[in-house]
Amino acid sequence: MATRLKEVDVVIVGLGWTGGILAKELSEAGMHVVALERGGMRATNPDFAIPLIRDELKYAVRNALMQNPARDTLTFRHSQSERSLPMRQLGSFLPGEGLGGAGVHWNGVTWRWTGIDHALRSHYEQRYGKAFIPADMPVQDWPITYKELEPYYDKFEHTAGVSGKAGNLRGTVQAGGNVFEAPRDRDYPLPPLEPSYSQMLFADASAQAGYHPFPRPSANASRAYTNPDGSRLGACVYCGHCERFGCEANAKGSPHITVIPKAMAQPTFELRTHAWVTKVLLDSTRRKAIGVAYTNVLTGEEYEQPAGLVALCAYAINNVHLMLLSGIGAPYDATTQKGVVGRNYCYQPGGGGVTLFFEDKIFNPFMATGAFGVALDDFHASDQFDRTAMGAIGGATITVGQSNGRPIGYRPVPAGTPRWGAEWKKATAKWYLRSMNIGVTASNMPNRYNAYDLDPTYKNVFGQPLLRLTYNFLENDKKVVGFVGQKAAEIARSLKATSMNGPGTLGEYSIVPYQSTHNTGGAIMGTSPRDSAVNRYMQSWDVPNVFVVGASAFPHNSAYNPTGPVGALAYWAADAIKTKFRQRPGLLT
Amino acid sequence: MSRLVVRGWWLVAAVVVVAFSSSTLVRAADPDKGKAIFEQCAACHSLGDPGDYDGPSLKGVIGRKAGSLEDYRYSAAMKRSDVTWDAGTLDTYVTDPQAFIPGNRMAFAGISDKTQREDLIAYLATAAR
Numbered sequence: 001m002a003t004r005l006k007e008v009d010v011v012i013v014g015l016g017w018t019g020g021i022l023a024k025e026l027s028e029a030g031m032h033v034v035a036l037e038r039g040g041m042r043a044t045n046p047d048f049a050i051p052l053i054r055d056e057l058k059y060a061v062r063n064a065l066m067q068n069p070a071r072d073t074l075t076f077r078h079s080q081s082e083r084s085l086p087m088r089q090l091g092s093f094l095p096g097e098g099l100g101g102a103g104v105h106w107n108g109v110t111w112r113w114t115g116i117d118h119a120l121r122s123h124y125e126q127r128y129g130k131a132f133i134p135a136d137m138p139v140q141d142w143p144i145t146y147k148e149l150e151p152y153y154d155k156f157e158h159t160a161g162v163s164g165k166a167g168n169l170r171g172t173v174q175a176g177g178n179v180f181e182a183p184r185d186r187d188y189p190l191p192p193l194e195p196s197y198s199q200m201l202f203a204d205a206s207a208q209a210g211y212h213p214f215p216r217p218s219a220n221a222s223r224a225y226t227n228p229d230g231s232r233l234g235a236c237v238y239c240g241h242c243e244r245f246g247c248e249a250n251a252k253g254s255p256h257i258t259v260i261p262k263a264m265a266q267p268t269f270e271l272r273t274h275a276w277v278t279k280v281l282l283d284s285t286r287r288k289a290i291g292v293a294y295t296n297v298l299t300g301e302e303y304e305q306p307a308g309l310v311a312l313c314a315y316a317i318n319n320v321h322l323m324l325l326s327g328i329g330a331p332y333d334a335t336t337q338k339g340v341v342g343r344n345y346c347y348q349p350g351g352g353g354v355t356l357f358f359e360d361k362i363f364n365p366f367m368a369t370g371a372f373g374v375a376l377d378d379f380h381a382s383d384q385f386d387r388t389a390m391g392a393i394g395g396a397t398i399t400v401g402q403s404n405g406r407p408i409g410y411r412p413v414p415a416g417t418p419r420w421g422a423e424w425k426k427a428t429a430k431w432y433l434r435s436m437n438i439g440v441t442a443s444n445m446p447n448r449y450n451a452y453d454l455d456p457t458y459k460n461v462f463g464q465p466l467l468r469l470t471y472n473f474l475e476n477d478k479k480v481v482g483f484v485g486q487k488a489a490e491i492a493r494s495l496k497a498t499s500m501n502g503p504g505t506l507g508e509y510s511i512v513p514y515q516s517t518h519n520t521g522g523a524i525m526g527t528s529p530r531d532s533a534v535n536r537y538m539q540s541w542d543v544p545n546v547f548v549v550g551a552s553a554f555p556h557n558s559a560y561n562p563t564g565p566v567g568a569l570a571y572w573a574a575d576a577i578k579t580k581f582r583q584r585p586g587l588l589t
Numbered sequence: 590m591s592r593l594v595v596r597g598w599w600l601v602a603a604v605v606v607v608a609f610s611s612s613t614l615v616r617a618a619d620p621d622k623g624k625a626i627f628e629q630c631a632a633c634h635s636l637g638d639p640g641d642y643d644g645p646s647l648k649g650v651i652g653r654k655a656g657s658l659e660d661y662r663y664s665a666a667m668k669r670s671d672v673t674w675d676a677g678t679l680d681t682y683v684t685d686p687q688a689f690i691p692g693n694r695m696a697f698a699g700i701s702d703k704t705q706r707e708d709l710i711a712y713l714a715t716a717a718r
Binding site: 043044045046050051223233234235237249250 | 628629630631632633641642643644662664687692694695696697698
């Protein structure tokens with residue numbers, strides 16, 4: 001029998017970046033907020049203190065900070081004709097668990113998406129004609145323009161301490177920044193990080209080829225920084241332990257050192273850890289949420305937390321799962337293309353990059369940060385890039401980063417090297433210092449069959465059906481990766497390396513090797529309940545006192561990392577709740 | 590482990606000699622410049638109340654025994670280091686924290702520039718009293 005608790009104004013499910021932002025903004029506005037986090041409490045000291053945090057086996061291989069798939073996971077299949085099977089180990093992507101969520105173990109790449117991304121269908125129809133978008137590709141515009149979201153992007157950049165260089169200040173193009181970015185009101189809060197040698201080589205070579213290299217915006221603080229809320233970030237020490245780790249130096253913009261402590265200082269805020277939400281509870285009309293059901297995973301005790309507003313701020317995948325388990329919105333059916341919850345799942349194809357090996361150059365890959373890099377947007381954000389030659393929608397960024405040179409995971413060797421044994425050992429020792437990678441990361445357009453629903457067979461530890469993912473890379477993705485991969489290879493050849501691996505081509509999607517934790521869609525935003533699960537304020541069309549915040553709202557995936565708009569949309573939704581919903585609860589227009 | 594510690598102590602002796610000779614004969618350390626360098630430390634260290642900082646307060650650090658604040662949870666390495674902070678030990682520590690006290694938890698790679706270290710320590714001597 002569940003214990004029924006006292007009603008609060010807001011219950012937040014999941015306390016990472018989006019939950020932390022809502023927790024701070026709403027509790028500071030005087031609302032009584034309870035946050036339920038399925039994982040434990042975490043703090044830089046002692047959890048991420050050196051030397052213990054620099055344990056590659058524990059954190060990078062055994063994923064100490066992530067979701068445990070033995071408790072809850074999803075099932076996967078490539079197409080409707082395949083049988084879905086549970087993902088029993090994390091691989092392709094790494095959902096976080098514990099205070100701060102994936103905001104603790106991310107790399108820190110923080111883009112603003114462009115005007116093209118915000119108005120995708122309109123852009124392609126105007127420029128290339130309606131027939132250019134295939135019938136089975138349900139792309140749609142965001143219900144929010146870039147201009148509307150600009151102040152919220154700015155707010156997130158300043159909260160997270162992003163290092164970068166503006167490329168377009170109020171319409172004036174800035175040399176050295178990303179000249180293809182949409183106009184911004186002011187520069188990043190911190191100057192770019194120091195580039196690596198490989199990044200300098202790439203910047204020179206790509207500029208000589210006529211492209212527009214710029215420092216990739218990074219929530220790795222290039223200097224010590226105090227954000228507008230008074231949270232302190234240290235300067236990045238280039239230790240190469242960002243993704244999969246918590247930052248020892250508080251240099252990575254993370255919710256556990258910024259928004260969450262600010263919420264926790266409010267008397268109207270309460271955090272409960274190890275609180276696993278199993279369902280959003282609806283009233284008999286199914287049009288109103290009355291709270292959530294959760295289990296304390298340490299004791300097994302069950303609770304009901306009544307609330308006037310429920311904010312789903314879990315990882316993008318889990319937001320969709322909770323909606324389907326709770327009956328919020330009509331589930332999407334790929335066969336009939338009816339329903340909305342589960343549609344437009346997108347990921348992020350890579351694999352078109354090249355790795356270069358130089359007998360005569362030393363790159364010191366261990367001097368690394370998760371996000372620093374030199375990037376080209378000439379084949380992605382640029383609308384001068386004519387997609388007819390590529391024959392596909394979207395584009396890809398070309399980047400030289402250097403996220404780490406860790407001893408287990410970082411072992412670049414030339415193609416043809418044996419996979420094990422003495423020859424492999426010799427090659428890995430020789431090339432560890434002498435190689436660099438040029439990465440190609442592509443956007444991902446939705447397809448009618450790439451979607452989530454509930455699995456008919458497999459269940460989690462709470463006896464609930466697992467989420468089922470049906471997904472594969474498609475022709476459009478292969479064309480983008482192939483086309484931009486060739487451009488990356490042309491730049492690479494001008495560097496005259498001793499040898500080069502790649503460019504690769506895109507095959508079938510595999511859920512086994514790590515690619516990126518950039519899972520988007522499933523509870524997408526839009527202008528009509530016919531083709532979206534939430535409105536422009538991240539509010540459920542069907543149950544208006546439920547807000548669903550995060551990358552689950554993206555109607556497609558950009559070639560950019562998702563966290564910039566994830567943070568911006570969280571501030572945007574918090575504003576709508578504070579200034580609109582609070583006064584007049586109901587569907588916002 | 591013990592070999593590393595011994596090597597660290599050799600370094601102390603060497604650096605103390607260098608630090609003293611250079612600061613007295615060549616230039617006076619500049620606490621104003623040290624204030625700017627301290628920004629690298631300020632994310633984790635207060636010069637006053639402990640507050641919600643990740644590192645221990647540096648109030649009164651000069652003359653203090655390392656690892657001795659009662660309200661701060663130090664690493665075992667720091668607690669058993671048997672170091673007392675003065676201009677010499679601070680200089681050695683800030684040069685390469687892991688070389689001097691292996692296994693300590695301060696997340697800082699060190700400052701290789703001797704002048705910057707002297708300015709920083711001069712600032713601490715005035716501001717962290």
